[in-house]
Amino acid sequence: MANHSPVGSQHHIVPVKTYLVTWLILLVLMSATIAASYVQLPGVGNNIVALIIATIKAVLVVMVFMGVKYSTKLVKIWAMIGFIWVTFIFGILIDYATRIPVSGFNSDFSTTVPRKAEVAGQPSPPQDQSTGYVAPTDNPKLKAQLGQ
Amino acid sequence: MATNIQEAALEVHDDHHHGPLKHQYEDIDQQNETYIVGMWSFLVTEVMFFGALFLGYVLMRWEYSNDFYISHFQTEVFWGGLNTTVLLSSSFSMALAVHFAQLKEPKKVIAGLCVTLLGAFCFLGVKSHEYLVKIADHHVPGPSFIPPAGTTHNGSQMFFSLYFMMTGLHGIHVIIGAICITTLIILWAKRKPVVTEDYVPTEMVGLYWHFVDLVWIFLFPLFYLIPK
Amino acid sequence: MSLTATQVEAIPEKKNYLNHDHTIWSWLSTGDHKRIAIMYLFTVSIFFFMGSIMAGLIRLQLISPNSTLLEAETYNKVFSAHGIIMVFFFLLVVIPAILGNFLLPIMIGARDLAFPRLNLLSYYLYLAAGVLFLTGQCFGGVDTGWTFYTPYSSMYSNSQVALTITAVFIAGFSSIFTGLNFIATVHKMRAPGMTWFRLPLFVWAMYATSIVIMLGTPVVAITLMMVVVERTTHIGIFSPDLGGDPVLFEHLFWFYSHPAVYIMILPAFGVQSELICAFSRRRIFGYHFVAFSTLAIALLGFFVWGHHMFVSGQSMYQGVIFSLITFLIAVPSAIKIFNWMATMYKGHIRLQTPMIYAISFMGLFVIGGLTGLFLASMGTDIHLTATYFVVAHFHYVMVGGTVTAFLGGLHYWWPKMFGRLYPETLAKYTAIIVFVGFNVTFFPQFILGFLGMPRRYAYYYYYPELQPYHIMSSLGASVLAIGLLLPVLYLTWSLKYGPKASDSPWGAHGLEWQTQSPPIPQNFETRPIVTDDVYDYSDDENEVYDQPDVKQKPTPAGAH
Ligand SMILES: [Cu+2]
Numbered sequence: 001m002a003n004h005s006p007v008g009s010q011h012h013i014v015p016v017k018t019y020l021v022t023w024l025i026l027l028v029l030m031s032a033t034i035a036a037s038y039v040q041l042p043g044v045g046n047n048i049v050a051l052i053i054a055t056i057k058a059v060l061v062v063m064v065f066m067g068v069k070y071s072t073k074l075v076k077i078w079a080m081i082g083f084i085w086v087t088f089i090f091g092i093l094i095d096y097a098t099r100i101p102v103s104g105f106n107s108d109f110s111t112t113v114p115r116k117a118e119v120a121g122q123p124s125p126p127q128d129q130s131t132g133y134v135a136p137t138d139n140p141k142l143k144a145q146l147g148q
Numbered sequence: 149m150a151t152n153i154q155e156a157a158l159e160v161h162d163d164h165h166h167g168p169l170k171h172q173y174e175d176i177d178q179q180n181e182t183y184i185v186g187m188w189s190f191l192v193t194e195v196m197f198f199g200a201l202f203l204g205y206v207l208m209r210w211e212y213s214n215d216f217y218i219s220h221f222q223t224e225v226f227w228g229g230l231n232t233t234v235l236l237s238s239s240f241s242m243a244l245a246v247h248f249a250q251l252k253e254p255k256k257v258i259a260g261l262c263v264t265l266l267g268a269f270c271f272l273g274v275k276s277h278e279y280l281v282k283i284a285d286h287h288v289p290g291p292s293f294i295p296p297a298g299t300t301h302n303g304s305q306m307f308f309s310l311y312f313m314m315t316g317l318h319g320i321h322v323i324i325g326a327i328c329i330t331t332l333i334i335l336w337a338k339r340k341p342v343v344t345e346d347y348v349p350t351e352m353v354g355l356y357w358h359f360v361d362l363v364w365i366f367l368f369p370l371f372y373l374i375p376k
Numbered sequence: 377m378s379l380t381a382t383q384v385e386a387i388p389e390k391k392n393y394l395n396h397d398h399t400i401w402s403w404l405s406t407g408d409h410k411r412i413a414i415m416y417l418f419t420v421s422i423f424f425f426m427g428s429i430m431a432g433l434i435r436l437q438l439i440s441p442n443s444t445l446l447e448a449e450t451y452n453k454v455f456s457a458h459g460i461i462m463v464f465f466f467l468l469v470v471i472p473a474i475l476g477n478f479l480l481p482i483m484i485g486a487r488d489l490a491f492p493r494l495n496l497l498s499y500y501l502y503l504a505a506g507v508l509f510l511t512g513q514c515f516g517g518v519d520t521g522w523t524f525y526t527p528y529s530s531m532y533s534n535s536q537v538a539l540t541i542t543a544v545f546i547a548g549f550s551s552i553f554t555g556l557n558f559i560a561t562v563h564k565m566r567a568p569g570m571t572w573f574r575l576p577l578f579v580w581a582m583y584a585t586s587i588v589i590m591l592g593t594p595v596v597a598i599t600l601m602m603v604v605v606e607r608t609t610h611i612g613i614f615s616p617d618l619g620g621d622p623v624l625f626e627h628l629f630w631f632y633s634h635p636a637v638y639i640m641i642l643p644a645f646g647v648q649s650e651l652i653c654a655f656s657r658r659r660i661f662g663y664h665f666v667a668f669s670t671l672a673i674a675l676l677g678f679f680v681w682g683h684h685m686f687v688s689g690q691s692m693y694q695g696v697i698f699s700l701i702t703f704l705i706a707v708p709s710a711i712k713i714f715n716w717m718a719t720m721y722k723g724h725i726r727l728q729t730p731m732i733y734a735i736s737f738m739g740l741f742v743i744g745g746l747t748g749l750f751l752a753s754m755g756t757d758i759h760l761t762a763t764y765f766v767v768a769h770f771h772y773v774m775v776g777g778t779v780t781a782f783l784g785g786l787h788y789w790w791p792k793m794f795g796r797l798y799p800e801t802l803a804k805y806t807a808i809i810v811f812v813g814f815n816v817t818f819f820p821q822f823i824l825g826f827l828g829m830p831r832r833y834a835y836y837y838y839y840p841e842l843q844p845y846h847i848m849s850s851l852g853a854s855v856l857a858i859g860l861l862l863p864v865l866y867l868t869w870s871l872k873y874g875p876k877a878s879d880s881p882w883g884a885h886g887l888e889w890q891t892q893s894p895p896i897p898q899n900f901e902t903r904p905i906v907t908d909d910v911y912d913y914s915d916d917e918n919e920v921y922d923q924p925d926v927k928q929k930p931t932p933a934g935a936h
Binding site: 013014016019020022023026027030033034036037046047050051053054057058061062064065066067071072074075078079081082083085086089090092093096 | 181184185188189191192193194195196199200202203206207210225229232233236237239240242243244247250251351354355358359361362365366368369370372373374
């Protein structure tokens with residue numbers, strides 16, 4: 001340990017200029033993303049532009065500020081694996097995209113609560129027209145049951 | 149059985165080490181690399197931590213896209229942009245602090261850290277202003293919630309639920325970061341060898357702070373910049 | 377130096393991690409991975425005892441179809457407490473935190489884990505979580521089951537959900553910190569010559585487990601935290617009441633909780649590999665296959681969570697894909713079983729206590745794994761969902777797998793941990809009692825489930841024909857209880873009265889058998905340099921095998 005030479009140490013000292021340039025690019029990108037949000041693009045265009053810019057910014061921060069560009073392979077893998085795995089969580093969306101019917105998950109709930117009322121021969125409680133969903137707390141019968 | 153243990157031609161450490169080297173490591177390089185690996189593993193868990201929330205956001209925005217679109221006008225792009233600038237700049241000053249920690253220039257390190265800390269407070273100040281505005285406008289989900297005109301109750305409430313959860317969790321990270329930076333400033337000001345002789349503690353706080361910045365980079369367009 | 381047993385007794389005890397400092401404070405503030413492992417052993421045992429009491433109550437209740445012992449509400453709280461304690465406070469920690477903590481640094485030739493103080497912090501977080509959970513129990517307990525499904529947990533349940541979930545959240549962070557520690561240690565602290573493919577398979581298993589912890593646990597932590605926030609402040613995304621989606625909770629919960637079963641079983645695989653090699657006196661068959669199948673299970677395990685949701689209204693197409701991947705993940709598990717069997721084939725098998733546990737592990741895990749395939753296919757799962765079939769399946773994997781492997785590992789490394797031998801014959805019979813008791817408890821539950829007994833029901837008086845199976849299961853549970861209580865007694869006894877163990881009482885291969893028993897605080901006198909392959913039993917056909925009488929072999933380290 002005693003005669004440990006600085007040559008042996010792996011760390012790379014990044015010049016201030018690199019940081020400065022990165023910072024300026026980040027600020028420019030931020031302005032760009034704000035500006036882009038005022039332009040109405042067709043479809044999901046705006047979201048794509050915003051996310052691409054955000055990703056570029058994130059890569060810059062990770063690579064330069066966090067120094068991944070100058071790090072060992074292991075750190076590079078570690079830096080990637082988190083982001084890769086997050087995309088796997090987004091696999092959950094496949095479920096919602098492929099359900100039958102695809103009208104949205106709220107339509108499932110609407111069949112659960114009012115069913116009781118239908119069985120009793122009463123008119124269904126008023127539904128939220130936009131979602132077709134009846135909140136249990138809006139349901140007078142349920143309210144009575146819950147003692148509210 | 150073949151011999152696994154041989155007399156290693158390595159120096160035996162003193163048990164009473166004063167410097168930054170801990171007893172379980174052979175040398176400072178090993179220690180530093182281990183710390184960096186540990187910190188990155190922690191950041192991976194942090195990414196996953198926020199990942200679940202981002203998924204919730206995507207799903208709810210898909211379900212209530214119109215409500216999200218209308219509700220997002222309640223967030224002001226000026227304050228969001230200001231906070232982005234503040235965080236990006238504080239990340240820059242943090243990077244400089246680490247740079248000077250590598251060069252062992254305590255005064256510049258402290259200056260960099262102080263600027264970063266100032267950024268953290270600025271960010272929190274702006275954030276609390278925004279929260280206060282939303283509280284005044286009855287945009288906090290709950291019994292007193294009043295949806296913005298043209299939105300459904302559930303949809304806009306979901307927008308603000310996610311807004312408060314995600315920015316709130318991010319805010320907690322900013323506060324933790326500020327505490328770490330303050331501790332670091334104190335250590336540097338006292339010229340403790342644990343930071344002055346080894347840049348890695350500073351680097352680790354730096355990594356954490358950049359991560360906080362990273363989360364905000366995604367939060368900003370998702371809550372403030374749904375197309376105007 | 378060859379000493380007889382009496383001479384060993386005569387000389388004062390050598391300095392080791394247990395006796396180098398006796399004060400309570402030196403234990404509470406220790407950074408020594410070995411001492412932290414012992415503290416975990418103590419705490420986890422207490423939780424296991426509590427969880428077992430809850431299990432006992434459940435079995436007592438179900439002897440009769442008429443709900444004679446507990447009210448339905450109490451029963452809900454009892455099975456919830458059983459599940460939460462056993463999953464979050466026992467299974468997730470037991471092998472990583474006890475055996476992993478103790479052995480990982482020694483096996484790779486390090487002085488300690490990478491972050492000793494973080495290790496201590498994770499112990500205290502675990503303890504705090506446990507105390508918080510028990511506080512919740514004192515204030516009335518929780519009745520949601522260990523899965524905390526919304527909207528019941530977020531809206532309707534009137535029990536201590538917030539407190540309990542916070543406890544689980546903290547326990548999650550304890551587990552995360554342990555995982556980080558292991559990852560950094562395996563990557564950076566290996567001794568010279570200890571290449572990746574010289575690592576004992578236990579280390580591979582701990583590494584894979586840590587990766588699962590790192591990638592999975594945060595997801596469940598934030599998900600459960602959202603439930604707490606939703607419960608307390610009504611800001612949430614799960615309750616349909618608030619326009620949210622309870623199925624999203626199930627997705628996020630199982631995104632972690634399926635990998636979590638690999639956090640529980642992968643360490644058991646690691647222990648199993650060690651035991652099989654040591655007691656078959658052979659190098660493991662297909663080392664690379666076993667190592668990579670460990671990683672494959674860890675990573676594939678993230679893509680099967682939907683098999684818990686076949687009847688939760690998830691997309692049919694996604695169900696098909698999840699079903700398929702679930703079948704696929706049986707392959708790496710099968711690779712392991714076949715490799716262990718191939719290792720035993722033509723080996724010099726010694727039926728010591730740990731080996732009996734190892735063999736019973738293989739039988740039980742195969743049953744547990746194969747019944748998993750019934751649940752993985754969507755058609756049969758609709759019939760079997762939420763029945764005792766599921767209960768029996770995961771108890772075969774968790775108790776038959778993890779607990780058996782833990783007991784085997786504990787018996788195997790006990791002489792290393794405390795330097796004492798336990799009464800071998802008694803231990804052998806105990807292992808057999810555990811095996812028999814376990815099967816009698818849980819095999820009838822497969823039949824019960826197939827006949828339609830739902831899980832989590834306090835009574836079944838519409839279907840009293842099920843009673844014989846329940847009685848048999850409860851009988852088995854009492855045999856199992858004896859089998860689990862006996863090790864507590866004789867292992868505790870051995871701490872004081874057991875004969876002294878030599879440094880390598882099994883004649884096994886590996887760095888941990890080349891240090892002193894119990895090890896010195898810094899594990900090795902000098903830094904070990906590894907020169908031979910892992911599980912290299914090729915040259916020791918006539919190896920001295922000194923169990924149970926103590927014969928000191930000259931240790932090659934020249935350590936003392
Ligand atoms: Cu599963």
